[in-house]
Amino acid sequence: TVPLIVVLASRTGWLATLLGVLLLLPYLYRFGTKIRFWGWLIAVIAGLVLASAMLNNVNPDGDSLAARKANLDSAREYTFPQTLDMLIEKPFTGYGYGNFESAYTLYTARQHLLNHN
Structure with missing residues (x-):
């Protein structure tokens, strides 16, 4: 599902994912095992690196996905x-x-x- 959040480029999905991770990591730090917390943290960091690479990937039109989503000239x-x-x-x-x-x-x-x- 994480690749879908990046590929679909839903800003609401990005915001919900960020909020979910920000709420989940402190919970795992306090109540989970250290291995589980570090596994989640490494997965989140790897996901952010992969997402930034996908967002900055330039398509044949010459602009990146991030640039297209930042443009608010729409209905x-x-x-x-x-x-x-x-x-x-x-x-x-x-x-x-x-x-x-x-x-x-x-x-x-x-x-x-x-x-x-």
Whole structure:
């Protein structure tokens, strides 16, 4: 599963893995055997070295996977501010389970109607 986290380049997966390792290593240090702790630590370090090699590997287009994931020019640039406005508009009740897509479309259309920019 670790290669999948690197290959899929999911920033959320990276963050969850980092958080999991940061929570697991102190637990192993305190309650696990020394061999188990050092085995995990060596595996984590080896994984980081392998991941950095894979991330810095340049593809035929000339840019690395890390450079492509660091580029935030995507639909998120427009979606996140709109979603934050929707959260501010209905902070407690929200728009209901499964209704976000249609509510987002209507909210965006209404915002474009009100703001001609």
